[in-house]
Amino acid sequence: MLSRKLRSLRDVVEAQLCIGCGACAAYCEKRGVALVNDERKGIHPVFEEGCGDCRECLAFCPGAVLDFGKLREADTAKYHPLLGPWLEIYEGYAVDPEIRYRGSSGGAISALSLYFLEHEKRAFVLHTGMDPEKPWQNRTVRSSNRHELLEHAGSRYAPSSPCEALRRIAQSSLSCVFVGKPCDVAAVHTLRASWTDLHERLGLMLSFFCAGPPPGGATRELVASQGIAPESVTSIRYRGNGWPGDFQIHYDGGRAYRSLTYRESWGSLAAYRRPLRCNLCPDGTGEFADIACGDAWHRYNEDGNPGLSVLLVRTPRGKEILERAVKAGYLVVEASSPERVLSGQGLQKRRMELHGRLLALRFLCWPRPDYRGLDSAVLWRDIPFRRKMRIVFGTARRTVVRRYLNRCAG
Numbered sequence: 544m545l546s547r548k549l550r551s552l553r554d555v556v557e558a559q560l561c562i563g564c565g566a567c568a569a570y571c572e573k574r575g576v577a578l579v580n581d582e583r584k585g586i587h588p589v590f591e592e593g594c595g596d597c598r599e600c601l602a603f604c605p606g607a608v609l610d611f612g613k614l615r616e617a618d619t620a621k622y623h624p625l626l627g628p629w630l631e632i633y634e635g636y637a638v639d640p641e642i643r644y645r646g647s648s649g650g651a652i653s654a655l656s657l658y659f660l661e662h663e664k665r666a667f668v669l670h671t672g673m674d675p676e677k678p679w680q681n682r683t684v685r686s687s688n689r690h691e692l693l694e695h696a697g698s699r700y701a702p703s704s705p706c707e708a709l710r711r712i713a714q715s716s717l718s719c720v721f722v723g724k725p726c727d728v729a730a731v732h733t734l735r736a737s738w739t740d741l742h743e744r745l746g747l748m749l750s751f752f753c754a755g756p757p758p759g760g761a762t763r764e765l766v767a768s769q770g771i772a773p774e775s776v777t778s779i780r781y782r783g784n785g786w787p788g789d790f791q792i793h794y795d796g797g798r799a800y801r802s803l804t805y806r807e808s809w810g811s812l813a814a815y816r817r818p819l820r821c822n823l824c825p826d827g828t829g830e831f832a833d834i835a836c837g838d839a840w841h842r843y844n845e846d847g848n849p850g851l852s853v854l855l856v857r858t859p860r861g862k863e864i865l866e867r868a869v870k871a872g873y874l875v876v877e878a879s880s881p882e883r884v885l886s887g888q889g890l891q892k893r894r895m896e897l898h899g900r901l902l903a904l905r906f907l908c909w910p911r912p913d914y915r916g917l918d919s920a921v922l923w924r925d926i927p928f929r930r931k932m933r934i935v936f937g938t939a940r941r942t943v944v945r946r947y948l949n950r951c952a953g
């Protein structure tokens with residue numbers, strides 16, 4: 544029987560609240576945590592004898608706790624109930640046409656990263672790229688030049704664990720850029736408060752809007768559904784090379800090629816079951832980052848536009864760096880607003896439903912993450928009664944099914 548409180552990292556994993564960011568693996572000095580990538584469940588830690596029961600990692604584990612309270616206290620920031628704190632909001636794109644083309648939306652993350660490497664004497668960018676051994680999975684990568692950044696540009700709709708390499712940043716002689724999902728960045732934000740070397744070497748934290756990565760098995764099945772043996776695949780790009788760009792598969796030693804439209808591929812990948820924690824995500828827009836980027840979907844007209852990003856500048860550090868990158872000719876931006884951004888981001892309104900989802904878990908005595916300083920009950924009030932019932936009972940039903948499926952899967 545599961546208790547309602549999360550008492551250890553093992554509880555987080557058992558309650559399916561782990562999103563596999565990898566922060567515990569980086570932090571544990573005893574090297575008692577390793578990560579495994581399960582193609583049905585995503586990335587999660589496995590523990591050496593005696594390690595999973597220790598409580599130390601709970602303090603920064605985004606499956607256990609997120610503290611939004613301190614973010615709201617920053618008196619320079621404006622606050623939007625769905626998008627969180629922000630200083631400035633822009634729409635824009637990378638000036639370098641190749642970065643804009645290769646990037647997921649407007650190449651903003653890669654352009655900012657490149658500006659850092661070239662003008663701020665940074666050591667490397669810690670981010671995520673394709674695993675060449677299993678192209679339907681990801682691996683954590685370090686880029687130190689334009690060529691490497693371009694190689695790893697573009698969204699990868701599969702689990703990632705960029706925090707696993709945080710020790711590399713802490714040990715670096717120069718400061719670095721970290722790129723990750725909102726939950727990855729939240730873990731780093733908490734960890735840096737008590738990890739001095741990490742704090743001092745972390746030059747910039749970039750995130751992107753995230754609707755939750757499907758497990759690697761989703762991509763594998765999509766490839767197989769095209770009559771292609773996954774083992775023969777040499778590379779997979781989920782999008783990019785245009786906006787949003789196609790899902791591109793190279794196989795048979797790179798001699799054969801197949802593509803699906805973004806809609807076809809995302810439709811199939813998004814139908815796959817994600818970690819429970821993604822269904823309880825309180826932060827799809829990277830509130831803990833210096834700058835968070837998303838697609839400017841409200842400007843998407845299928846007119847061949849090579850890509851447009853939205854940029855939520857959240858911290859004075861982010862503001863400073865963006866200003867310098869624009870001045871140095873790496874990005875072009877124009878002012879935008881929360882309303883414009885949200886008009887193209889239906890999925891990012893799901894925070895309104897969070898209170899009901901957490902309520903359902905409470906009824907089931909299922910452990911819940913502790914989201915401090917988040918007024919999810921206020922947003923919940925605006926949802927009509929019938930929909931509220933659907934959300935609570937739907938979440939309860941899915942959670943019971945999950946428990947059953949998880950037990951069957953071992």
Ligand SMILES: Cc1cc2nc3c(=O)[nH]c(=O)nc-3n(C[C@H](O)[C@H](O)[C@H](O)COP(=O)(O)OP(=O)(O)OC[C@H]3O[C@@H](n4cnc5c(N)ncnc54)[C@H](O)[C@@H]3O)c2cc1C
Binds near residue numbers: 649696752891
């Ligand atoms: C799982 C997932 C869900 C998304 N959901 C949304 C959404 O709801 N709304 C929306 O507008 N956009 C969503 N995106 C797309 C994302 O917003 C765009 O990638 C963003 O606009 C950045 O575009 P860019 O051109 O600036 O990035 P680029 O210049 O292409 O750089 C992308 C960066 O992200 C890193 N990256 C790629 N995949 C991952 C991954 N799985 N984990 C960690 N890092 C990764 C790359 O290493 C690279 O550094 C999602 C992307 C992912 C991976």
